Amino acid sequence: MTVSTARHLLLTGTAAAAAFASTGAQAQSGTTAGTVISNTATASYSVNGVNQTKTSNTATFKVDRKVNLTLVDGQNGNTQVSIGQTGAVLKYRLTNSTNGVQDFLLEATQGIVLGGDNFNVDVPNVFVDSDGDGEYDPTKDKLTFVNELAADTSIVIFVVSDIPANQSAQLANITLTAQVAAGGDASTTVPGAALLPSPVNDDQRVDVVFADTDTIPRDGLASATLAYEIATRDVALTVVKSSSVVSDPVNGILAPKALPGAVVQYCLIVNNATLLTAASGVNITDTIPDNTTYVPGSITVGGIPLLGACVLGTPMNDSGAAVGGSPYTASYNANTKLVTATIPTLLSLQSLGVTFQVTIN
Numbered sequence: 371m372t373v374s375t376a377r378h379l380l381l382t383g384t385a386a387a388a389a390f391a392s393t394g395a396q397a398q399s400g401t402t403a404g405t406v407i408s409n410t411a412t413a414s415y416s417v418n419g420v421n422q423t424k425t426s427n428t429a430t431f432k433v434d435r436k437v438n439l440t441l442v443d444g445q446n447g448n449t450q451v452s453i454g455q456t457g458a459v460l461k462y463r464l465t466n467s468t469n470g471v472q473d474f475l476l477e478a479t480q481g482i483v484l485g486g487d488n489f490n491v492d493v494p495n496v497f498v499d500s501d502g503d504g505e506y507d508p509t510k511d512k513l514t515f516v517n518e519l520a521a522d523t524s525i526v527i528f529v530v531s532d533i534p535a536n537q538s539a540q541l542a543n544i545t546l547t548a549q550v551a552a553g554g555d556a557s558t559t560v561p562g563a564a565l566l567p568s569p570v571n572d573d574q575r576v577d578v579v580f581a582d583t584d585t586i587p588r589d590g591l592a593s594a595t596l597a598y599e600i601a602t603r604d605v606a607l608t609v610v611k612s613s614s615v616v617s618d619p620v621n622g623i624l625a626p627k628a629l630p631g632a633v634v635q636y637c638l639i640v641n642n643a644t645l646l647t648a649a650s651g652v653n654i655t656d657t658i659p660d661n662t663t664y665v666p667g668s669i670t671v672g673g674i675p676l677l678g679a680c681v682l683g684t685p686m687n688d689s690g691a692a693v694g695g696s697p698y699t700a701s702y703n704a705n706t707k708l709v710t711a712t713i714p715t716l717l718s719l720q721s722l723g724v725t726f727q728v729t730i731n
Contacts, residue, residue: 398522403435403470404576431573438467438581441548441592444526450601454535454650459506460596462546464516465524473551473562474516478529480544489539491531491598499526515561518553539600547593565590605644612637612678632730637680641721649716654724658707662728671698671711673723680723
């Protein structure tokens, strides 16, 4: 066979073939960014009955980073709160749909006048769910950015705020924004830098392409808005006051009567009858009546109401100084003859007693 005959056979394809090979990792969001794709071609042919093979150079490129993220509310509706409540929580869910591990920067903003928004909370703080249980725990959930979130996975983010003691408050919208940032560093103290899209293509590096479709498409940001909603503006709080003669100078403690010199104990039972809502900063005041004298050191707080009486209360200091181990405080002002007792939190459906004594003049 002549060389020209061989050339004719090659050009007509009777002895030409190509083979291709490539490698790469696969995820739901696509091949992982940074994966090197290699491709080599071979041609086989024959000349004068002799088989020949030629191999091309290897063409390589790196899979680029297709940035995508979604942020949605992670709870059923707004968070119902009460005026003056502390540590109120909103819950969001962030999903990394990028084809690679990412950090995310987080920011909570407020002041958006939307749907009745009429107040701001006291500095909304952002924390990431550290153990994946979906419940905020201030002892564990302390990270303020998303660190090394794997592709195609989600994480819960909390916004924690204090509600001001504003009687006109109704609704406070909080918008959480997540911004994609560079991953690859397992540090839990410093987030990666915010990513920027690559201006030109370079096959030998990992280019960044924003593919998110949030409010403004392809900006590397996602946001979601939830609100704190004042559900209960007041509670069914009642104070019931009773008195009983403890002793008198004639009968002692046996069937005592309200004689001059007798000791009388006042019992004030404060009750919160509202379901699921606590009352905060409950202050009870009572002025010593005329014709009586306050018995020093007689105030107790936190007693258990029993058949209209107050029992097992914690003795308080007349000066208002705290008593070790007790959340309550109380005081007596000799100038104004005013007894004051403070209960920091009166829980839903809880009743507590306050007592003090006077002597009949």
